[in-house]
Amino acid sequence: MRNRKSLKALAVSLALAVSFGVSLTPVHAASTEILVWADENRGPNLSKVIAAKGDWVAGYKVVIRTFSSFDALKAAVDAATDLTGPDIIIGANDWVPTGAKSGKLAPITLTAAVKAQFNASQFFDLSYKGKLYGIPLDINNVAMIYNTKLVTTKPTSFGDMVTYYKANKVAKGLKAGLCVAGGGMSWGAHGVFSALGADAYLMKKDGTVNYGQSFNPSVFGNNVKTYLLDSNKKSNGFFPATDTGCKDNFLAGTVPFAVIGNWEWADYVAKGFTMNLMPVPGATAGTYGKMFGSVNGALLTSYAAKHGSEAAAKSLLVNLFASTAGQVAYQTYEKRPPAEKGAQSSSVISDAQKGFGSSASLAGIPQIGAFLNNNKGGASYWDSAPAYWTAVLVDGKDAVKEARKLAAIWKTNVISGQADL
Amino acid sequence: MVAFFRGKLAFTLKVILLSIISALLILLALSAFGQKQYVIGIFIILVVFGANFTYLTKVSIPLKFFYPGLIFLLGFVVAPIVFTLTMSTYNYKTGNYIGKTEAITQIQKLAIEPDASGSTFDIIVGKYNGSESAILASDTVKKQYFIATYKERFDLNAADLKLNQYQVATQAPNFTALADSELAGADKLLSTSRFFYTSEYFVALEGFDVGALYRQKLNFLSERDAFQNISTGAIYEDNGKGNYANLDLPTEILEPGWRAPIWFENYSKLFLDPKVREPLIRVFIWTIVFAVSSVLTSFAFGLLLALALNKPIRGRRIYRSILILPYAMPSVMSILIWGGMFNTEFGAINQLLGTNIAWFQSVTFARVAVIVVNLWLGFPYFYLVSSGALQAIPSELNEAAAIDGATPRQIFSKITLPLLLRILSPLLIASFAFNFNNFNLIYLLTGGGPKSTLDGDIAGATDILISYTYQIAFGSFTQDLGLASAISVVIFLLVASISLYGIRKSKVLESFV
Numbered sequence: 053m054r055n056r057k058s059l060k061a062l063a064v065s066l067a068l069a070v071s072f073g074v075s076l077t078p079v080h081a082a083s084t085e086i087l088v089w090a091d092e093n094r095g096p097n098l099s100k101v102i103a104a105k106g107d108w109v110a111g112y113k114v115v116i117r118t119f120s121s122f123d124a125l126k127a128a129v130d131a132a133t134d135l136t137g138p139d140i141i142i143g144a145n146d147w148v149p150t151g152a153k154s155g156k157l158a159p160i161t162l163t164a165a166v167k168a169q170f171n172a173s174q175f176f177d178l179s180y181k182g183k184l185y186g187i188p189l190d191i192n193n194v195a196m197i198y199n200t201k202l203v204t205t206k207p208t209s210f211g212d213m214v215t216y217y218k219a220n221k222v223a224k225g226l227k228a229g230l231c232v233a234g235g236g237m238s239w240g241a242h243g244v245f246s247a248l249g250a251d252a253y254l255m256k257k258d259g260t261v262n263y264g265q266s267f268n269p270s271v272f273g274n275n276v277k278t279y280l281l282d283s284n285k286k287s288n289g290f291f292p293a294t295d296t297g298c299k300d301n302f303l304a305g306t307v308p309f310a311v312i313g314n315w316e317w318a319d320y321v322a323k324g325f326t327m328n329l330m331p332v333p334g335a336t337a338g339t340y341g342k343m344f345g346s347v348n349g350a351l352l353t354s355y356a357a358k359h360g361s362e363a364a365a366k367s368l369l370v371n372l373f374a375s376t377a378g379q380v381a382y383q384t385y386e387k388r389p390p391a392e393k394g395a396q397s398s399s400v401i402s403d404a405q406k407g408f409g410s411s412a413s414l415a416g417i418p419q420i421g422a423f424l425n426n427n428k429g430g431a432s433y434w435d436s437a438p439a440y441w442t443a444v445l446v447d448g449k450d451a452v453k454e455a456r457k458l459a460a461i462w463k464t465n466v467i468s469g470q471a472d473l
Numbered sequence: 474m475v476a477f478f479r480g481k482l483a484f485t486l487k488v489i490l491l492s493i494i495s496a497l498l499i500l501l502a503l504s505a506f507g508q509k510q511y512v513i514g515i516f517i518i519l520v521v522f523g524a525n526f527t528y529l530t531k532v533s534i535p536l537k538f539f540y541p542g543l544i545f546l547l548g549f550v551v552a553p554i555v556f557t558l559t560m561s562t563y564n565y566k567t568g569n570y571i572g573k574t575e576a577i578t579q580i581q582k583l584a585i586e587p588d589a590s591g592s593t594f595d596i597i598v599g600k601y602n603g604s605e606s607a608i609l610a611s612d613t614v615k616k617q618y619f620i621a622t623y624k625e626r627f628d629l630n631a632a633d634l635k636l637n638q639y640q641v642a643t644q645a646p647n648f649t650a651l652a653d654s655e656l657a658g659a660d661k662l663l664s665t666s667r668f669f670y671t672s673e674y675f676v677a678l679e680g681f682d683v684g685a686l687y688r689q690k691l692n693f694l695s696e697r698d699a700f701q702n703i704s705t706g707a708i709y710e711d712n713g714k715g716n717y718a719n720l721d722l723p724t725e726i727l728e729p730g731w732r733a734p735i736w737f738e739n740y741s742k743l744f745l746d747p748k749v750r751e752p753l754i755r756v757f758i759w760t761i762v763f764a765v766s767s768v769l770t771s772f773a774f775g776l777l778l779a780l781a782l783n784k785p786i787r788g789r790r791i792y793r794s795i796l797i798l799p800y801a802m803p804s805v806m807s808i809l810i811w812g813g814m815f816n817t818e819f820g821a822i823n824q825l826l827g828t829n830i831a832w833f834q835s836v837t838f839a840r841v842a843v844i845v846v847n848l849w850l851g852f853p854y855f856y857l858v859s860s861g862a863l864q865a866i867p868s869e870l871n872e873a874a875a876i877d878g879a880t881p882r883q884i885f886s887k888i889t890l891p892l893l894l895r896i897l898s899p900l901l902i903a904s905f906a907f908n909f910n911n912f913n914l915i916y917l918l919t920g921g922g923p924k925s926t927l928d929g930d931i932a933g934a935t936d937i938l939i940s941y942t943y944q945i946a947f948g949s950f951t952q953d954l955g956l957a958s959a960i961s962v963v964i965f966l967l968v969a970s971i972s973l974y975g976i977r978k979s980k981v982l983e984s985f986v
Contacts, residue, residue, distance in 0.1 A: 068492035084657045109681070111653035135508045150950050153568040155579045155729035161685040163593040181728075183583070297819065354579060360661035366680035425950040430929040432949065439926035446817075446834045457927040 083360040086114050086368050088350075089129070090142040091122045097385035098142070101372075104381065108372040112364045132156070137355030139365040142189065145177035145346045146421040149472055151353075152180035158354040159183035160366055166374050169393050173259065173418035178349045180422070181472060186349035187373040188391035190383070193345040194235045194243065194311050195329035195411035197320065202308040206330065209337040210247050213309055214279045217290045220308075227306040229290035230332070231298035234313025238437035239344055243311060243332035243415070244291065245437065247341025248275040250458065252433050253423055253466045261420070263470065269459040273452030275335050276444060286448055293441040311343075314389060314408040321404060329407035331415035345412045346419035347391050422472035429464030436461045491528055495521045516552075520544055554965070561958035562736050564715040567951045569730040573715075576731040577693060580700065580717065583728075584691035588674060592686040595641040596678070598663060599650040601627075608668050609648050610676060610684055613640045620648055621668035621676055656681055691727070700727060714738075739959035749956070752932035752941070759840070760937040764908040767847045768901055774848060775855025776893070780885075783863050793860075800853035808917040811846045815918075834923050836934040843935050847914055851904070862896045863889070898979035905975070906968045915940040938964050 086109065090098055095118025102114045117138065119125040129141055129151075137156075141147075151157035162184065167175070174188035198207065202224060207213045217229030232240040242252060249272035254262040282288040292298070302310040303323050312320060317327060331340035350373040356365040372378035376394030383390045383398075389405040390396055396409065424433040431439065440458050443449040498521045505514035526532065527540050571579070594610035601607035607622045618629040635644035643650075651659065667675040668684070676684040691700045691709070700709040700717050709717035712726070715733030719725040742749050778796060782789055799807060814821045815832040823830055832838045866889060874884045894901075915921055921933035921940045932941045938960065946957035 064488055064492075068488075068496070083660060111657040133508050146950070150567050153728050154570045155576065156570075159583065161587060161591070161593065161679045161683075163595075163683055164591070292818075296816070357582075357661075357664055360664075362664040363660045363678050363681050364657065366678075367682060370680050370683065427949060427951070431926045435926050435949075439924070442834060442923070443925070443927055446831050454927055461927065 084112050086112050086140065086361055086365050087138045088114060088116050088140045088142065089125060089138040090116060090118055091125045092118060092120055094142050094386060095119065097382060100385050101381045108378070109364050109367045114368060129156070132355065134355060134358045137353055139353060139356035139359060139361050140368065141351045141353060143349060143351050145349055145419060146425055147351065148178050148185050149180050149421050149425055151351065152185055155354055157185045158352045158357065158362070159185055160352050160369060162370070162374070166370060169374065170391055174347045174391050176418045176420060177347050179473070186351035187369045188347035189350050189373055190348050190386065190388035191345060191391055192314065192348060193408055193412045193416060194240050194313050194343055195408050196243065196309060196311050196332045197325065197327070197329055198309050199302065199305060200326055200328065201305060206328070207333050209333050210279055210335050212333065214290050216308060221289070225306060226308065227301045228292050229307070230309040231292050231301065231307050232295045233299040233302055233310045234316055235311065237293070237295055237441055238434045240295070240311050240313065241437060241441070243341035243343040245341065247332040247334045248272055248279065249335065250455065251342060252462055253420065255417055263466065266459055266463040266466070269455035270452055273455035276451040276455070280445065281451065287445040291445070293445040314405065317404040327404040327407045329411045331411050340415035342415045342417045343412065344419040345416040422469035423466045426465040426469040428468035429461035431461055433462065433465065487528065491525060495525060557958045557961050560955055561739050561962050562734055563732050563955045564735045565732050565955035566953040568728060569715040569732055571729060571731055573731040576729050579729055580691065580727050581693055584689065584700070585687040586690045588686045588688070593679070594676065594684045595682060596684040597643065597650045598656060598681060599648050602647050603649060606666065607648065608676060608684055609642050609645050611641045618642050620645060621670060623667065624669055626669050739956045742956060743959060743963065748931065752930070756932045756936050756938055756941045759935070760909060763843065763937055764905050766844050767851060767908040768904045770844060770848045771851030771904070772855045772901060774852040776859045778852070778856045779859035779863055783860065796856055797853050799849055804850055804913060805917065807850060808846060808914055811849070812918050815842050833919050836923060839919050839923055839935050843914065843918060846918055847908070847911070858897060858900055859893065862893050865896065866892050899976065902972050902975040906972050909968050910939045910964065911937065912939045912943065916943070
């Protein structure tokens with residue numbers, strides 16, 4: 053009797069369970085939705101764009117999912133599955149090589165008319181093995197700013213800045229001469245490397261990479277000795293090996309020159325600084341250190357095809373992200389320099405953003421992830437660049453010897469990375 | 474009350490509760506099946522059946538109590554170990570994440586190339602003669618117009634078409650455009666469609682309004698499980714490591730690859746690949762030094778304080794409370810604060826000492842800093858357990874020894890310490906195992922550094938095995954999860970062996986081991 057009762061209960065329980073479970077099963081995302089993933093800044097701003105105009109692709113609803121940070125977005129992208137993955141990711145250009153290699157991103161072909169609306173080097177950033185994986189959205193770059201309360205004349209060479217620092221270090225209580233406030237000691241500091249003679253890769257005048265040549269470590273190492281070290285071969289304090297405290301010190305008036313990012317210009321304007329943006333002046337007057345200009349992209353994923361929304365996602369990329377109207381609408385909220393040429397001349401673009409643009413046009417080079425992420429030389433650019441500053445400015449190692457190691461690493465990475473372009 | 478728990482109402486409530494739990498689990502199982510995680514899905518279904526069987530029958534009363542614990546043990550301890558063990562035998566890294574079937578699909582999709590001039594067309598998707606899927610294509614520069622179905626192309630004259638302001642054809646004879654609602658439903662089909670252009674080239678959609686001209690570059694030879702380059706004839710075969718590789722040039726592989734079993738290759742790399750082996754040995758030695766030093770210093774300091782405060786002194790309670798504070802504070806916060814205190818330029822430690830030490834740039838200082846911070850985090854625990862253990866040692870033993878003429882030092886070394894060690898051995902071993910895998914401290918304090926990157930160092934001077942493993946798995950653009958899993962398995966075996974040895978040696982838990 054008891055067994056019967058138990059069996060009945062078992063049947064009832066399972067029946068209830070199945071019915072309840074099935075009734076709760078979520079319906080898969082409708083195939084008429086295009087799912088876009090973005091970080092904590094871009095997500096809400098894109099949502100505003102979509103709220104104002106939702107018909108970027110006729111018959112489709114654009115759904116924006118915002119993540120709490122750029123890192124959280126990256127982690128979600130790494131863990132995405134066919135079912136949960138987005139159709140489009142607003143991501144960094146250096147996600148392209150690994151995303152494409154792993155089959156997470158899908159290529160897109162643009163018409164000549166759409167291509168003409170962007171700088172060719174921006175497509176370089178979002179390409180892997182000759183295929184384009186997204187639309188350039190906003191430009192990330194850095195530029196040097198100087199404090200006009202301290203420095204009255206614009207520096208024309210690296211030496212000008214060092215001379216000023218040495219002359220005023222004690223009198224004005226300077227904590228450093230030049231520091232990197234935005235972009236870190238690898239990406240943000242490339243302008244300083246380049247100003248002293250070390251470029252991650254050299255470009256020809258036609259905009260292609262010069263594979264036959266790399267930087268001269270003796271010239272660079274000796275420039276470091278001349279400008280950044282004292283007679284005891286220790287750091288002279290002009291250029292700190294770390295970006296810690298740089299922004300605060302510059303804002304406090306204890307550092308006269310700083311490399312800042314174009315995403316944070318408003319902080320400096322709010323403190324009364326003039327946007328006298330310029331590239332880092334080179335060792336020879338009239339030359340400048342080349343700074344990376346990269347783009348964030350709206351990247352097409354391979355999940356879109358699995359969701360049955362690939363054509364729609366491609367249409368959204370073209371209609372919203374690659375159009376003047378779309379980029380203007382987005383940058384009205386996001387306030388970064390847009391990548392699209394029509395949007396660049398729009399009135400929504402601030403003078404500060406234009407200042408970054410002119411600095412980039414004077415001394416900018418494309419950020420080529422295939423070279424910079426490559427670690428065939430023993431370390432990637434991202435790891436080796438800050439390691440050089442630490443080795444020379446903190447550990448007191450020989451600037452020329454370390455420069456030779458750096459040159460060897462970068463050269464190997466560029467040659468090896470060539471296959472990924 | 475007893476009647477309530479045994480009556481019909483109780484039984485009904487049990488059935489309802491089980492149903493709800495089962496329903497939620499079935500929901501999870503369905504989600505797992507939806508994501509093609511069949512093992513997880515089947516496991517959850519088995520858990521549901523097991524739960525209903527356990528709680529609705531009287532097959533085993535003890536099982537009713539053990540069942541949740543058993544399930545959590547299986548799901549969150551055994552399963553991750555099995556998964557890690559399995560993945561350690563796979564080529565599972567950047568470029569080799571997906572399954573083979575998916576990889577073949579993606580290679581086929583990527584194996585197309587545009588024509589030399591990168592031709593694109595404005596298109597309208599629709600039907601030809603009312604039934605056949607087709608596109609109405611316009612090349613506004615060359616003034617070329619055509620309708621293409623899957624099998625044919627029909628060139629059109631502009632005069633026969635209705636053109637919009639951009640000279641794009643919007644209407645053509647025998648062609649009916651699809652409505653927006655129809656387009657949305659046909660996305661999956663349209664995205665994979667290839668509309669005829671020539672015998673070599675086809676038009677594929679790049680959105681609903683644009684088509685591009687492509688030709689196939691690689692053919693999949695299913696009977697041979699290989700790809701062939703149509704123009705060069707090169708054959709790409711499964712290399713047994715998760716990639717199709719060129720037979721004549723094995724380093725040339727097609728991307729993406731897939732997760733493929735490579736059996737013990739990840740393990741052999743640990744011993745045979747000098748790039749992995751050499752840093753691993755250095756890291757292993759430092760891990761042992763770090764774990765032993767951390768346990769010894771924390772235990773010694775904790776015991777010292779416990780001995781000092783074991784005697785009645787004024788304000789003992791206040792001292793005890795203060796000593797427990799580092800333990801009460803979240804360790805993440807403590808580590809970050811210590812990190813700031815060790816900062817070369819602004820840190821409190823350099824300012825107090827009047828030095829300018831680059832704590833995290835020097836190998837020796839960084840290691841000292843790591844052990845000091847771990848001492849701060851660890852001594853309150855040992856103070857607490859030592860205090861408890863000291864009170865458990867009968868005072869008569871000390872008194873008897875004192876009467877026999879033993880000095881306080883002799884009493885401590887011959888009586889108190891051996892007894893303490895006997896009581897605390899399991900805790901010391903557990904602490905060693907914990908510090909062996911103390912990822913948070915290393916990651917937050919030094920990030921594993923300092924590291925001579927320019928000299929080719931892969932591991933940092935303070936990297937311990939677990940932080941080194943993390944770096945291999947997630948620390949760079951090329952993630953090698955298979956190799957990281959192999960190192961994790963080795964760590965697991967090491968910690969398990971050392972712990973087991975320690976437990977056996979100390980003769981505690983004899984009835985369990």
